[in-house]
Amino acid sequence: MGLGKYVPATSSEQQEMLKTLGLSSLDDLYVDVPQDLKVTELNIPAKQSELEVRRHLTELADKNTVFSSVFRGAGAYNHYIPSLVKQIAGKEEFMTAYTPYQAEISQGILQSIFEFQTMICELTGMDAANASVYDGASAAGEAVNMVVGRKKNKVLVASTLHPMTIETIKTYAYGSDVEIELIPEVNGRIDQAALTTLLTKEVAGVLVQQPNYYGLMEEATEIGEQVHQNKSQYILSVNPMAAALTKTAREYGADIAIGEGQPLGLPMSFGGPYLGFMATTEKNLRSLPGRIVGETEDVEGNRAYVLTLQAREQHIRREKAKSNICSNQALCALTASIYMTVMGPKGLQDAAYQSYAKAHYLAEQLTEIPGFDRVYPGEFFHEFVTTCPVPAKELTEQLAKHGILGGLELENGLLWCATEMNTKEQMDELIAVIKEVCQ
Amino acid sequence: MELIFERSKPGRYNQMIPDLDVPEVAIPEAFKRESELHLPEVSQPDISRHYTELAKQAHGVNDGFYPLGSCTMKYNPKINDEMAALPGFANLHPLQPLDTIQGALEVFTESEKLLGEITGMDHMTFQPAAGAHGEFTALLMFKAYHESRKDSKRHKIIVPDSAHGTNPASASMVGFEIVNVPSDEAGCVDLEALKAVVGEDTAGLMLTNPNTVGIFDKNITEITKIIHDAGGLNYYDGANLNPIMGVVRPGDMGFDIVHLNIHKTFSTPHGGGGPGCGPIGCKAFLKEFLPKFYPVATEKGVEFTTPSQTIGSVKGFYGHFLVLVRALTYILYLGKEGIPEAAHNAVLNANYMKHHLEDLYEVPYGGICMHEFVMSVEKIKKDTGVSALDVAKSILEHEMHPPTMYFPMIVPEALMVEPTETESKETLDEAIKVYRQIYEDAYKQPEKVHAAPANTPIRRVDEVGAARNPKIRYEFS
Ligand SMILES: Cc1ncc(COP(=O)(O)O)c(C=O)c1O
Numbered sequence: 001m002g003l004g005k006y007v008p009a010t011s012s013e014q015q016e017m018l019k020t021l022g023l024s025s026l027d028d029l030y031v032d033v034p035q036d037l038k039v040t041e042l043n044i045p046a047k048q049s050e051l052e053v054r055r056h057l058t059e060l061a062d063k064n065t066v067f068s069s070v071f072r073g074a075g076a077y078n079h080y081i082p083s084l085v086k087q088i089a090g091k092e093e094f095m096t097a098y099t100p101y102q103a104e105i106s107q108g109i110l111q112s113i114f115e116f117q118t119m120i121c122e123l124t125g126m127d128a129a130n131a132s133v134y135d136g137a138s139a140a141g142e143a144v145n146m147v148v149g150r151k152k153n154k155v156l157v158a159s160t161l162h163p164m165t166i167e168t169i170k171t172y173a174y175g176s177d178v179e180i181e182l183i184p185e186v187n188g189r190i191d192q193a194a195l196t197t198l199l200t201k202e203v204a205g206v207l208v209q210q211p212n213y214y215g216l217m218e219e220a221t222e223i224g225e226q227v228h229q230n231k232s233q234y235i236l237s238v239n240p241m242a243a244a245l246t247k248t249a250r251e252y253g254a255d256i257a258i259g260e261g262q263p264l265g266l267p268m269s270f271g272g273p274y275l276g277f278m279a280t281t282e283k284n285l286r287s288l289p290g291r292i293v294g295e296t297e298d299v300e301g302n303r304a305y306v307l308t309l310q311a312r313e314q315h316i317r318r319e320k321a322k323s324n325i326c327s328n329q330a331l332c333a334l335t336a337s338i339y340m341t342v343m344g345p346k347g348l349q350d351a352a353y354q355s356y357a358k359a360h361y362l363a364e365q366l367t368e369i370p371g372f373d374r375v376y377p378g379e380f381f382h383e384f385v386t387t388c389p390v391p392a393k394e395l396t397e398q399l400a401k402h403g404i405l406g407g408l409e410l411e412n413g414l415l416w417c418a419t420e421m422n423t424k425e426q427m428d429e430l431i432a433v434i435k436e437v438c439q
Numbered sequence: 440m441e442l443i444f445e446r447s448k449p450g451r452y453n454q455m456i457p458d459l460d461v462p463e464v465a466i467p468e469a470f471k472r473e474s475e476l477h478l479p480e481v482s483q484p485d486i487s488r489h490y491t492e493l494a495k496q497a498h499g500v501n502d503g504f505y506p507l508g509s510c511t512m513k514y515n516p517k518i519n520d521e522m523a524a525l526p527g528f529a530n531l532h533p534l535q536p537l538d539t540i541q542g543a544l545e546v547f548t549e550s551e552k553l554l555g556e557i558t559g560m561d562h563m564t565f566q567p568a569a570g571a572h573g574e575f576t577a578l579l580m581f582k583a584y585h586e587s588r589k590d591s592k593r594h595k596i597i598v599p600d601s602a603h604g605t606n607p608a609s610a611s612m613v614g615f616e617i618v619n620v621p622s623d624e625a626g627c628v629d630l631e632a633l634k635a636v637v638g639e640d641t642a643g644l645m646l647t648n649p650n651t652v653g654i655f656d657k658n659i660t661e662i663t664k665i666i667h668d669a670g671g672l673n674y675y676d677g678a679n680l681n682p683i684m685g686v687v688r689p690g691d692m693g694f695d696i697v698h699l700n701i702h703k704t705f706s707t708p709h710g711g712g713g714p715g716c717g718p719i720g721c722k723a724f725l726k727e728f729l730p731k732f733y734p735v736a737t738e739k740g741v742e743f744t745t746p747s748q749t750i751g752s753v754k755g756f757y758g759h760f761l762v763l764v765r766a767l768t769y770i771l772y773l774g775k776e777g778i779p780e781a782a783h784n785a786v787l788n789a790n791y792m793k794h795h796l797e798d799l800y801e802v803p804y805g806g807i808c809m810h811e812f813v814m815s816v817e818k819i820k821k822d823t824g825v826s827a828l829d830v831a832k833s834i835l836e837h838e839m840h841p842p843t844m845y846f847p848m849i850v851p852e853a854l855m856v857e858p859t860e861t862e863s864k865e866t867l868d869e870a871i872k873v874y875r876q877i878y879e880d881a882y883k884q885p886e887k888v889h890a891a892p893a894n895t896p897i898r899r900v901d902e903v904g905a906a907r908n909p910k911i912r913y914e915f916s
Contacts, residue, residue, distance in 0.1 A: 005777035006514050006706075007784045008863035014784075017791045017864065021807075026783040029790065029807055030686060032655040037687045044553050047774030050518050057768055061527025063542030065535065075755055076533050082455050084483055088490045096499030096515050098507055099712040101844075104835050104895040107440065108493035109711040115443050118912040122477050128911055131712065134568035137755035145612070164755045167731070171751035175579050175613040217470055246470045260755070270543045271533030271756025272568070273714035285909065291712065296905035298897040308905040314571070314608035315846070319617040324608035327569035327702065331710025341443055341486055345478040346452050353466075354459050361461035379467055400536060408534055424460040 003047060067405035069426045071362070073383050073417030074213070074408045075136070075162050076271065077263040079241070079351060080421055082342045085265045089335040099291070099330070103306045104298075110305035113293040113330065116337040123243045124257035125250025126279035130290035132329040136260025137165040139276035140207060140237060141172030142289050142323055143258050144180070146280075147233040152204035154179040158190050160212035161237065169207070188214045188376030188385065195226060205233040210252065211242055214376055214415065215359070215383025224253030233284075240264050240277070240336075242381045244345075245352040249279070256280045265339025266332055275332040286312060289323030354420035355382040358427070362418045365431045371438060375413050383417045385410060389438050398437045404430055440496065443479045443489055444913050451480040477915045496896050497711065498840055504866050506792075508811045508843035508855025509603065509651065511681045511703035513781075518772070519707060519765035528764050533756045537742060543760065544741035547734040550718075550763055553770050557778065558677070558697050559690020560720030565758035566730045570678055572753060573698030573717035574609035574645070579750040580696060580721065580728040581643050581672050582613055587728075587748055590670065593642035597666070599628055601652060601847040606645045606676060615642055622849055626652035626804035628662050637669040647676035648692065649683065649809035651847040651855075653789065663693025672696070680704045681859070682786045682810035685779030696721045701759075705766035716762035732757050784860035785810040788867060792858055795871040799878040803850055811857035813850050814842075820852055825881035825888045827852040832899060833877045833891040839870060 002010060009017070018024065030038070048056070070078040089095075093108065100106030100113075113131045120129035133139045144155045157169055159182040166182070173180045183198060183206070184191045190208065199206075206227045210220045220236065227234040236254035241263045243249070249257030261275030262268070280288055286309065294308035314321040340348060359382040366372045371389025388395055392409040399406040404426075407414030418427070481489065498505070505512035523529065531543055551563040567573040578596070585593045596610040597618045607617045618636050623629040627650065644666045649655045656662065663673045675689040675697035681704045689697045701716035702709050709715070721729065727748045734757075735744045743757075773781060786809050793802060793812040800814035816827040831841035831854065843855040858867060880888050892898065 003773075003777050003780055005773045005780060006516065006861045007780060008861070009784055009787070013864050014787060017787055021790050021794055026787065029783065029786045030655070031807060032657045033683070033687050034657060034660065037660070037691050039686060039688060039691075042685050042775040042778060043556050044775045044778070045771065047777045048771055050772060053768055053771045054518065054522070056771060057522040057764070058525060058527075060542040060545055061522075061525040063545070064527045064531055065539035066526050066530045067532070067535070067539075070532060072532055072534060074534055078532070080456055082453070084486060088487070090520070091490070091494045092501040093494040093497040093499045094711055095520075095708040096501045097497050097711040098505070098510050098512060098709045098840075100497075101507075102498075102831070102835060102841060103900045104832070104892050104897055105498040105840070106496070106711075107896055108496035111440060111442065111496075112490075112493055112711075114911070114913070118444065119478060121912045125474060128909075134572060134714075135754050135756075138568065138572070138753065141753075162755070164752060167752040168754055171579065171730075171753055172612075174750065175575070175582070177614050244472070244476055245466065246472055248472060248474060251473050267529040268532045269529055270531040270540065270760040271758070272754075273716075273759040273762060274755070285911075292909075292911055294905040295910040296901045298900045300898050302897050304897045304900045306900045306902055306905050308902070308911070309909060311906070313604075315604035317608070318604050319607035319611040321604070321608040321611070324571040324575055324605045324612055325569075326571045326605050327700075327709070327713040327715040329568075329710075329714045330712030331708070332714055334711065337443075338486070338490065341479045341481060341489075342453055342483065343455060343478070344452055344480045345476045346480075347455055348478060349476065351456060354456065356466065357459055357464045358461055360464040379470065396536065400539065405532060405535060420456045427461075 067403055069404040071416050071418060071430060072405045072408050074415055075164065075260065076268045077419060078268060078421050079263050079419050081265050081267065084342050085335060085338045088338050089331060094331060094334055100307065103304060107305060110293050112334050112337060114295065114305050116333045117293060119337055119340050120277045120279050123240050124238065124279045125248030126257050127282040128285045128288060129277060129279035130288050130292050132333040133276035133278060133290050133325055134329060135274040135276045136237065137168035139258040139278050140165045140169050143235045143256050143278065144169055144172060144178055145176055145322055146256065146287050146289065147205035148178050149204060152202050154181065154202040154204060156181050156183050156198050156203055156206045158183045158208045159185045160188065160190060160214065161209045162213045188216050189218055189378060190223060192219065192223065195223065199226060199230040203230060203232045205235050207235040207237065209237040211239060211381040214385050215380040216376055217379040217381065220252040228253065241352045241355060244348045255284060261336050264336035266335055273329060273332055275329045275336055287322065290325050290328055351420045355418060358418040358422050359384065362416060362427050365427060369435060369438065382419060383415060385413050385415050387413045395437055399433060402433050404433065440492055442913055443481060446481050446485055446489060447479040449480055451482050453483050503838045504862060504870055505840040506842055506856045506858045507840055508857040509678055511857060511859055513706055513859040514861035515706055515708040516769060519768045522768045523761040523764045528761060541740050544734050546764055546767055548736050548741055550767050554699060554718065555720055557684050558720045559688030560697060561723040562726045562729060563718050563720040564729045564733060565718045565763055566732065566753055567717040567719055568754055568759055569713060569715035569717040570698055570700040571605035571609055573719045574605055575612055576730060576753050577674050577696040577698060577719050578610055578613040578615065580725055583728045583748060583750050584725060585642055592640050595640045596642055597636060597644045599646065601650055601849045602645060603651065603676065603678065626650060626654050627656040627658065630658060630661065633662060633665055637665055641666065641669045641671035643672040643674055645674040645676060647679045649679045652804040652813045653808040653811040654804055655809055659692045678703060682782050684782045686782050695725060701762055701766045706769045707762050707765040714759050714762055716759040781860045788858040788860060788862055792856060792867050792871060796874055799875060811855055814854045815850050816852035816854060819881050823881045823885045825885050827854050829888045830854060830877055833888050834873060835892040836894050837873045839873065
């Protein structure tokens with residue numbers, strides 16, 4: 001008898017198949033494997049039933065704390081995910097397909113990617129989007145590689161980017177020998193005077209995050225003008241929620257828009273899988289990495305979709321390809337499109353606006369407590385930094401006891417976030433607990 | 440099929456969140472969006488139907504046989520998805536306090552133990568997002584390792600001419616020069632050719648074993664030794680691990696770093712293109728070069744550590760956690776008995792199919808294959824004009840996914856067949872019948888094969904036109 005582990009072959013079938021092959025045992029299949037290399041038995045646990053595995057995994061999940069009240073963002077955002085989103089994204093036809101290489105039987109997946117590309121173009125104001133990359137941070141690494149060339153090998157990166165994105169960019173640049181220089185900040189935003197002096201001939205591009213890591217709105221239009229005066233490319237990393245409501249990357253003058261798509265219907269998932277998106281102008285289209293779906297016709301003249309512009313990609317260009325990406329985040333991209341469809345323009349803008357309004361309410365309430373002041377002045381979207389009169393860690397530990405995930409501890413305070421998920425009641429409770437702890 | 444935008448009517452709306460319960464705050468003019476946001480305005484019932492229609496025009500492992508070579512399209516267990524959806528995993532913020540994420544961190548340390556044992560490696564990072572990302576990460580580690588030894592001349596990476604495109608592309612993203620080594624008559628690494636190219640400038644070798652023609656390279660320890668003796672490192676592309684897991688380990692073959700395609704070997708769904716999960720395992724001497732956020736179990740629980748000579752981070756946070764939860768579920772379910780059982784049956788199924796096809800379809804690299812085999816349609820094409828593409832398109836008419844086409848590049852008119860262990864003998868027999876029928880058609884009525892597929896939702900598409908005149912987004916009027 002088989003072990004019942006997804007292998008349908010019965011022992012008699014195995015024997016029959018081996019006989020067909022003129023072999024007597026399964027071991028005969030491995031004649032090419034040197035005998036001395038073979039493992040006799042793996043040192044891993046013995047097989048378990050589905051029920052036992054379920055118990056084990058559930059135990060692991062139960063060891064974690066799921067906070068009912070989340071005031072932390074910093075790259076992972078707690079937004080409402082409609083039922084329909086999870087249901088549709090869970091359809092087996094979508095889940096269990098590979099990359100849509102065979103257009104004739106993959107129109108559903110190809111069309112969904114075309115729809116996704118369109119929605120990303122709409123959010124960013126760009127002409128062309130790819131089918132996704134791994135996440136927002138790796139999108140930044142790819143964007144840097146996209147703009148550099150033989151003559152210009154330097155990219156300026158705002159120090160107000162998410163630290164993990166900066167870290168990732170530096171790692172990518174370590175590989176490609178691209179020079180990265182950080183644009184200093186003043187009051188939590190890009191120091192534009194410093195930027196002016198940094199903009200030299202070698203600068204291929206400038207990468208800015210809007211809203212930035214501290215939640216602040218950068219002077220993105222003015223920065224863009226400076227960048228273009230220097231004939232460098234302007235890369236903006238945007239939060240897709242904020243992008244529904246605020247100026248698009250294109251309106252800020254960006255040549256390339258990138259970002260982390262997790263807020264668009266993906267659970268926080270302890271950091272992944274998320275969704276990197278990349279969009280650009282028509283001019284840059286052929287340097288965009290990753291898969292791209294295009295509209296075409298079949299031989300009978302029916303509208304059809306197909307993977308296109310593949311001459312950019314690794315399977316054709318091999319070492320000459322600019323990017324090595326093969327698998328991407330297709331199912332996450334599908335999830336995001338379903339999310340944007342269910343929310344619609346009004347719903348998405350409402351969720352974005354509520355995040356904005358609630359963060360402002362929270363900031364107002366917090367800063368009324370002595371010792372809580374906004375560290376940086378200026379406009380913010382749905383995140384902001386405050387000081388903390390007690391050691392920040394102490395405060396967040398106390399909050400955790402009340403089921404609240406407080407702001408993220410930074411060197412100079414706490415980075416708070418609010419979304420449509422935070423009710424007024426939750427915020428008032430947060431304020432009450434803080435008052436109790438800090439008094 | 441209508442696009443979702445074509446189903447849209449202004450004014451349709453789905454209520455999802457309550458009304459605002461705090462005071463309104465105006466958004467400053469300077470930051471207000473100027474252009475209209477065109478997103479679909481469709482009611483929930485119609486959204487549901489739209490995606491159901493799309494789903495009907497998709498083909499997953501659940502819809503039928505999917506022997507896509509090099510992709511290991513095995514059954515995707517549903518228990519995996521259920522475990523990944525547990526709120527204690529799915530709803531965790533990545534920046535929660537350590538004491539609130541111990542279970543999640545144990546998923547990492549437990550997976551490291553299991554996958555480390557399966558691959559013969561000492562440490563693993565789960566940060567890489569997919570196979571290609573794992574290659575990239577490993578090559579950064581190669582670079583950092585050689586630099587740490589002040590061995591600055593090592594700027595070449597050797598890859599066989601049969602390698603997957605991501606191998607040379609990843610190496611080139613790390614600034615390495617690529618040296619292609621030819622394959623010998625058996626489809627394996629030509630030892631003499633390899634010896635001729637190694638030297639003081641060799642940073643390392645990238646190899647998959649079994650290789651991309653499905654053959655286990657029996658000279659493997661000699662190959663890895665040639666590289667080591669020259670001062671280089673060996674990288675194992677784990678895309679082809681499925682047939683050897685529990686049988687032989689890359690770590691014992693002489694490899695220093697391996698990547699795993701969790702979304703192939705370890706049964707997690709590929710989602711129409713991703714997300715994957717591409718952890719890499721390394722030998723102890725490379726540990727200090729691993730990416731940041733390396734989880735280590737201590738007496739106080741699991742903590743993230745930063746390796747002393749870390750290459751940095753290759754993405755945000757810690758990797759495709761929910762994909763890994765699925766793989767852990769799978770490995771524990773199979774256990775030490777089920778892992779090799781899967782491997783054995785993957786190999787058995789591939790050989791069975793090959794046996795029943797090789798009299799018609801030429802298999803240039805013969806002998807016993809591993810999990811996959813590569814057929815060449817070259818002779819058929821010469822005789823009849825029917826190409827690998829035509830054969831693949833004919834297969835589409837039978838509710839089966841065709842094999843991988845035109846890869847590896849060393850086989851002309853290649854079709855790469857990987858049935859996997861989760862397919863029954865009945866399915867294989869049916870596929871064999873279909874493939875044999877297409878062969879017959881190629882000789883008797885080639886025009887039928889050229890015209891295939893006839894019964895799919897659409898017929899063959901104009902790819903050239905799509906690339907020449909790219910239309911890659913919907914235009915709102
Ligand atoms: C042999 C081989 N190596 C590497 C890869 C790249 O893996 P991924 O798509 O996970 O990046 C693939 C995937 O098709 C492959 O077949």
